[in-house]
Amino acid sequence: MDYFNYKRRHSSEVKIGNTPLGGNNPIRIQSMTNTSTLDTEACVEQSIRIIDAGADYVRLTAQGVREAENLGNIRSALRHRGYPTPLVADIHFNPKAAEAAARIVEKVRINPGNFVDAARTFKKLEYTDEEYAEEIRRIRNKLVPFLQICREHNTTIRLGVNHGSLSDRIMSRYGDTPEGMVESCMEFLRICKEEAFDNIVISIKASNTVVMVKTVRLLVKAMDKENMHYPLHLGVTEAGDGEDGRIKSAVGIGTLLTDGIGDTIRVSLSEKPESEIPVARKLVEYISRRAGHSTISGEIFDTFDFTEPVKRTTHTVVDIGNGNIPVVVADISKEGSFEMRPDYIYTGKQKEIEITTDVKQIVDAEIYTGVPNTYPLFTKENIQNISGTKADIKFLLLRYDQYDSRITTLLQKNSDIVIIAESEHINPVGEIRALFHKLIRENITTPVIIRRSYQTNNTENLQIFGGADFGPLLLDYLGEGIWMQNKGEIPSDMLIRYMFGILQATRQRISKTEYISCPGCGRTLFDLQKTIARVKDATSHLKGLKIGIMGCIVNGPGEMADADYGYVGAARGKISLYKNKTCIEKNIPEENAVNKLIDLIKQNGDWTDRSE
Structure with a gap:
């Protein structure tokens, strides 16, 4: 495996009817x-x-x-x-x-x-x-x-x-x-x-x-x-x-x-x-589509083991890095309001704008005026001004191919910089990985926010592409924040929701209830989609709780091993409820099961009333 350059693992070929698998066959x-x-x-x-x-x-x-x-x-x-x-x-x-x-x-x-x-x-x-x-x-x-x-x-x-x-x-x-x-x-x-x-x-x-x-x-x-x-x-x-x-x-x-x-x-x-x-x-x-891409000349740091990734050491810049939860950065929405609140809003070349929340703002360096809770974003073109600018955080937009010895010196001398890492390579994950490994090899502890830009009007594309790009980096504990941009008609609120979803999927930041629900099969003992909707409607405000919804005993309790509570099909029209791996109540009539689940959550002290 080449950690920076995409190439499929060579596997043996197996015959499955008229559609062989592995070897040189497509995925x-x-x-x-x-x-x-x-x-x-x-x-x-x-x-x-x-x-x-x-x-x-x-x-x-x-x-x-x-x-x-x-x-x-x-x-x-x-x-x-x-x-x-x-x-x-x-x-x-x-x-x-x-x-x-x-x-x-x-x-x-x-x-x-x-x-x-x-x-x-x-x-x-x-x-x-x-x-x-x-x-x-x-x-x-x-x-x-x-x-x-x-x-x-x-x-x-x-x-x-x-x-x-x-x-x-x-x-x-x-x-x-x-x-x-x-x-x-x-x-x-x-x-x-x-x-x-x-x-x-x-x-x-x-x-x-x-x-x-x-x-x-x-x-x-x-x-x-x-x-x-x-x-x-x-x-x-x-x-x-x-x-x-x-x-x-x-x-x-x-x-x-x-x-x-x-x-x-x-x-x-x-x-x-x-x-x-x-x-x-x-x-x-x-x-x-990354197959055969131009080579990324990265170098892995000495002790790296991709089966045992370790969190990169960083220092703190205000609320970024060194054990702080990963931050979410978003572009300013046209409406100026957000369903889920990001940590930073990028307003670009607009002057600092009034926002009803206390979200911090990032503006382009050339219009930065030092207003509280507002921070400048520098690029390679105006990087010469970064050391002379007074700000608690100075953001630096950086690509791997721009990194040189001057950047190393700058980062060593300035502890108030946060890198915004981006890539225009067809294999962005590989190039951003290479940047992280260079920082680690040079003992640079500057926090890094990962930025990816897309151009689509399809929400599913953003969910898939964003998960596939940010996921490999976050699962290897690389990055102190994420920033998803899109040149399309998708509202900023959705992008923010996707970013929080990616952080939750990688277990980096928990912001909502997590549902572990099976896809259903011939063993499923209830209407899975309707049941999931009912359970979500009753419990979606319980931030951080993991609830398993399993169609049959084969998938539960074993497959929901990571869940706090389980809702499992026991027979037609009958549900069993679990706390972790322990069955608490068996064969509850399906029409009563959601209320019984709420009671179980309350009994264990995990319930909070929904805020209006």
Whole structure:
């Protein structure tokens, strides 16, 4: 991997029907149905909508052998209607269903956390080395016959590890950690390698983008060490819906794609499955256009490890840097008011203007007059005036290709400067990374705000592009603030909201309630979109609280491992409520469940009344 220059990781190629994956093939796009797999007509119609939207693969859940066997009817109906798109069976807890599906569809997903092991009990069990080795032998005994069936039918396996479904055995030795997720995968991969079975794809997911990115990077490192080069499926589980789901997916998936990692992606939105495809396509195309770009001559600082990024040391300039939360900078809106309040407003060449809030202002240096709470912005053209200007903060707009020894001297002598880092390179992340690493190598502790400028009238584009550009830098703990600009008709209020969303998705600054909601599948036990809307309507004012909304017990409580509270489908019309991983109340009638959730939050002291 070249940390500064975009180049896709070389992976082995696997055959998945008529659509091979990995190697030199394009990054594939996929989604998953949310209809019952026993309802052939509904699955066929939804699969067609997903395929017509541009999917390369369609995944369907198979809870049991009956569902797995009905995949044959679905596949035949699709082929009869002229759709040869490969199908993927999604299996949890049921090796017999996996074996049945492997004889029918082109790819089967199994979860190492529950293919052999029982469902998690969240008990702190202890294993001796001998007992642990016996567990591995038990996995081998169950996995090898399945590999043989897949070999006979040319079926690909996806090993799909999820953050919330690690086995108690893995938890006992590694805990609920990225290292545990990687080992859960590697145990199965080693058996596959010993059996010379290479038709494998891997996914290793989490709803927390920090955990997701670190885990995939660790997995790549572990595979490289053992000479494994299997293709990777990327996704942020339970990303949610609307702009939050798009931003969170763009941050997590986009960071890894920027690293050159990833051969197929699924954007998991709590919306209609076909809605996921255009989002995924935009994200892949946005990153892929960087291929073959002009070289960025960056140099990594000596102790850097991209699996263990460390926060860069900075000093404080007023409220920026040195442990302060990342700031949000916004251009002045035409209306002059903001739904969410940024920390700084850039007014450009306008004289200092009256704003009803106490937001600080940034003006171009040539019109700066020293008005309180107003600060000058310098460029390379007028940088000679920066030392002689009296201001608590002096902002300096800087690109990597402008950095020279004079800049180093200036930053060493002036502790009141904040860099505004921007890039016009087609790979802006790589160039801004190079700037940060130069600062670190030269022991420059000047805070940096990252600025990206776009030109679009499409709000979804901004959510995806912004998440994919700011995400990789923030997840590597680079940057003390962000500034999104757009030359289009999108209101400044929206850009500000997206910036706060990006900071929340990277866990850098929490400004609202976070919802961890599954995308839905054939196992979902309630109307997911309507339920999410009801829960959000009741709880969206609870800043910083994480609420999981899961359609079934497979996705909860395990998949909402990061949530404070959980709302989980227990049966048709019945809901179970969780506090962290503990089930508090089971089988609540759905019509009472939101009120019961509010009661649970109140009982634990996390409720505040909504301000008028």
